[in-house]
Amino acid sequence: xxxxxxxxxxxxxxxxxxxxxxxxxxxxxxxxxxxxxxxxxxxxxxxxxxxxxxxxxxxxxxxxxxxxxxxxxxxxxxxxxxxxxxxxxxxxxxxxxxxxxxxxxxxxxxxxxxxxxxxxxxxxxxxxxxxxxxxxxxxxxxxxxxxxxxxxxxxxxxxxxxxxxxxxxxxxxxxxxxxxxxxxxxxxxxxxxxxxxxxxxxxxxxxxxxxxxxxxxxxxxxxxxxxxxxxxxxxxxxxxxxxxxxxxxxxxxxxxxxxxxxxxxxxxxxxxxxxxxxxxxxxxxxxxxxxxxxxxxxxxxxxxxxxxxxxxxxxxxxxxxxxxxxxxxxxx
Amino acid sequence: xxxxxxxxxxxxxxxxxxxxxxxxxxxxxxxxxxxxxxxxxxxxxxxxxxxxxxxxxxxxxxxxxxxxxxxxxxxxxxxxxxxxxxxxxxxxxxxxxxxxxxxxxxxxxxxxxxxxxxxxxxxxxxxxxxxxxxxxxxxxxxxxxxxxxxxxxxxxxxxxxxxxxxxxxxxxxxxxxxxxxxxxxxxxxxxxxxxxxxxxxxxxxxxxxxxxxxxxxxxxxxxxxxxxxxxxxxxxxxxxxxxxxxxxxxxxxxxxxxxxxxxxxxxxxxxxxxxxxxxxxxxxxxxxxxxxxxxxxxxxxxxxxxxxxxxxxxxxxxxxxxxxxxxxxxxxxx
Numbered sequence: 001x002x003x004x005x006x007x008x009x010x011x012x013x014x015x016x017x018x019x020x021x022x023x024x025x026x027x028x029x030x031x032x033x034x035x036x037x038x039x040x041x042x043x044x045x046x047x048x049x050x051x052x053x054x055x056x057x058x059x060x061x062x063x064x065x066x067x068x069x070x071x072x073x074x075x076x077x078x079x080x081x082x083x084x085x086x087x088x089x090x091x092x093x094x095x096x097x098x099x100x101x102x103x104x105x106x107x108x109x110x111x112x113x114x115x116x117x118x119x120x121x122x123x124x125x126x127x128x129x130x131x132x133x134x135x136x137x138x139x140x141x142x143x144x145x146x147x148x149x150x151x152x153x154x155x156x157x158x159x160x161x162x163x164x165x166x167x168x169x170x171x172x173x174x175x176x177x178x179x180x181x182x183x184x185x186x187x188x189x190x191x192x193x194x195x196x197x198x199x200x201x202x203x204x205x206x207x208x209x210x211x212x213x214x215x216x217x218x219x220x221x222x223x224x225x226x227x228x229x230x231x232x233x234x235x236x237x238x239x240x241x242x243x244x245x246x247x248x249x250x251x252x253x254x255x256x257x258x259x260x261x262x263x264x265x266x267x268x269x270x271x272x273x274x275x276x277x278x279x280x281x282x283x284x285x286x287x288x289x290x291x292x293x294x295x296x297x298x299x300x301x302x303x304x305x306x307x308x309x310x311x312x313x314x315x316x317x318x319x320x321x322x323x324x325x326x327x328x329x330x331x332x
Numbered sequence: 333x334x335x336x337x338x339x340x341x342x343x344x345x346x347x348x349x350x351x352x353x354x355x356x357x358x359x360x361x362x363x364x365x366x367x368x369x370x371x372x373x374x375x376x377x378x379x380x381x382x383x384x385x386x387x388x389x390x391x392x393x394x395x396x397x398x399x400x401x402x403x404x405x406x407x408x409x410x411x412x413x414x415x416x417x418x419x420x421x422x423x424x425x426x427x428x429x430x431x432x433x434x435x436x437x438x439x440x441x442x443x444x445x446x447x448x449x450x451x452x453x454x455x456x457x458x459x460x461x462x463x464x465x466x467x468x469x470x471x472x473x474x475x476x477x478x479x480x481x482x483x484x485x486x487x488x489x490x491x492x493x494x495x496x497x498x499x500x501x502x503x504x505x506x507x508x509x510x511x512x513x514x515x516x517x518x519x520x521x522x523x524x525x526x527x528x529x530x531x532x533x534x535x536x537x538x539x540x541x542x543x544x545x546x547x548x549x550x551x552x553x554x555x556x557x558x559x560x561x562x563x564x565x566x567x568x569x570x571x572x573x574x575x576x577x578x579x580x581x582x583x584x585x586x587x588x589x590x591x592x593x594x595x596x597x598x599x600x601x602x603x604x605x606x607x608x609x610x611x612x613x614x615x616x617x618x619x620x621x622x623x624x625x626x627x628x629x630x631x632x633x634x635x636x637x638x639x640x641x642x643x644x645x646x647x648x649x650x651x652x653x654x655x656x657x658x659x660x661x662x663x664x665x666x
Binding site: 042043162163164165192193194195196197198200201204219220221222223225226245246249259260261263264265266267270272273274275276277278280281283 | 381382491493494495496523524525526527528529531532550551552553554556557558576577580590591592593594595596597598599600601603608609610612613
């Protein structure tokens with residue numbers, strides 16, 4: 001599989017009144033063309049900040065690490081995303097090679113401009129095309145995502161659509177510029193399960209059709225199991241486990257990943273007690289030393305976890321974990 | 333748990349006048365002739381999509397929105413209230429006995445008050461304690477039950493994580509010693525890792541304090557694990573109601589079945605596209621005639637389009653409102 005985007009040693013800190021806060025630390029991963037990667041973790045794990053960095057969308061107080069690199073393999077050749085500065089340069093990634101859809105579609109559409117005008121506007125910004133052609137493409141996309149009567153919807157405002165329709169319109173808008181990479185930040189979390197199932201099916205169809213890479217951010221492992229090829233699990237800004245979706249869900253290695261899976265209420269065993277991951281996620285202002293998970297870890301080994309940062313261990317060529325339980329070179 | 337019901341509703345309806353009818357004002361039927369019993373000490377689950385009326389039903393039972401039809405009674409052994417007419421001192425007394433836990437623990441807590449003051453406020457407003465010492469003692473006792481320590485009480489909400497905030501909201505709801513709690517999507521905003529923790533706490537409170545919960549949720553797997561009884565709502569109507577195990581083992585209403593098949597499976601090899609619903613829940617201001625689910629139901633026949641099915645009580649405690657549930661049960665393998 002050829003690489004679409006390569007992230008290496010990504011570290012992101014934010015300048016705040018309380019000092020420099022680390023949101024993402026030393027994260028590396030590669031996403032291939034047409035590959036769907038699920039990015040899982042709880043609030044504060046840095047998954048959204050990581051995804052936004054791919055489009056250089058983080059707020060101005062973000063400070064990237066010296067050796068942090070994000071390389072996008074666009075049609076025109078490799079692009080160093082973090083080196084892009086001006087709005088003109090950034091156009092290559094924002095809405096061009098990369099599109100993003102968000103959790104709350106109502107907040108993503110301008111309320112006083114019709115959906116059609118917003119779609120046409122972005123198409124014209126990114127491609128040299130006439131208004132008529134842009135409208136044609138927009139209506140086609142609305143139709144493709146399953147919006148009935150697309151020509152009429154084109155002239156409607158976001159508030160006139162239901163939640164599910166809005167999310168479909170959002171997807172249509174994101175895909176109309178034919179991005180190579182789609183970042184979907186909790187796209188189904190605000191939807192009802194029945195609508196979520198429809199949107200998931202739609203996204204699966206679109207991956208096959210457009211052959212784009214997707215970074216799918218969610219806290220719902222069920223959604224990941226249904227959509228992703230591989231999973232990356234983040235905790236307090238660090239990528240602690242990564243591997244193919246079957247591997248990670250059936251054979252999780254990191255105590256945190258295991259805890260996440262155990263905490264899910266399962267329908268096939270109603271008698272199983274619900275087991276939370278003990279404790280609360282520490283504040284980013286009080287990042288633990290050593291392994292970031294040691295304050296909640298049920299398998300803590302001792303001093304080593306409190307002081308030394310665990311390195312990556314390859315469980316097998318595609319599955320890696322960062323935990324002292326699995327020393328590099330030892331049996332996993 | 334006893335068999336005596338704490339809450340009994342009969343044809344309970346809640347309607348809202350909305351501004352946008354073609355001929356003057358339209359009536360939005362948010363809750364439409366709902367009859368149910370909530371047994372004392374039970375954990376009663378209420379599920380359905382947005383717009384199904386589950387939140388409105390919960391609020392109506394707390395007397396936070398006016399009921400427009402039917403009756404509702406509250407009997408906790410000490411008092412017997414007719415909720416439709418409750419007012420004055422008895423309404424004040426009812427507020428102490430029935431409380432709400434909100435969905436969003438970030439919005440529900442005032443950022444300017446310490447945790448101690450947040451939890452103490454209901455006691456002061458309701459005049460349940462006479463001295464500050466008494467208030468402090470009650471606050472500390474309930475905080476301990478909700479696994480908050482003295483150190484936490486002095487801080488402000490911003491210093492807490494989502495799970496801790498929800499425990500503060502729970503303590504605030506419990507401090508007046510209620511018998512009935514409406515928990516409206518109380519774990520929906522929480523991460524999975526701490527969701528289980530809050531659910532376990534609620535179950536513990538149900539057991540230790542004999543509190544009856546109305547647990548409103550859109551998450552069926554959470555409901556399956558916590559509730560004794562499940563009621564399913566669609567467009568203001570109760571479509572199915574039964575003990576949890578029965579509903580999950582053999583759902584009778586096509587809508588309930590569809591809800592189950594929409595839950596994303598944790599098995600990556602089970603990416604089946606089972607029976608999934610098409611379309612969305614119709615607008616409550618423009619409800620379909622007949623069975624309200626007929627526009628999305630895969631088993632619709634002519635009768636469903638014209639005649640609304642009543643909630644049947646087949647005698648096994650598993651109530652359902654569907655014209656075809658018997659024949660569907662015979663043809664599908666449970």
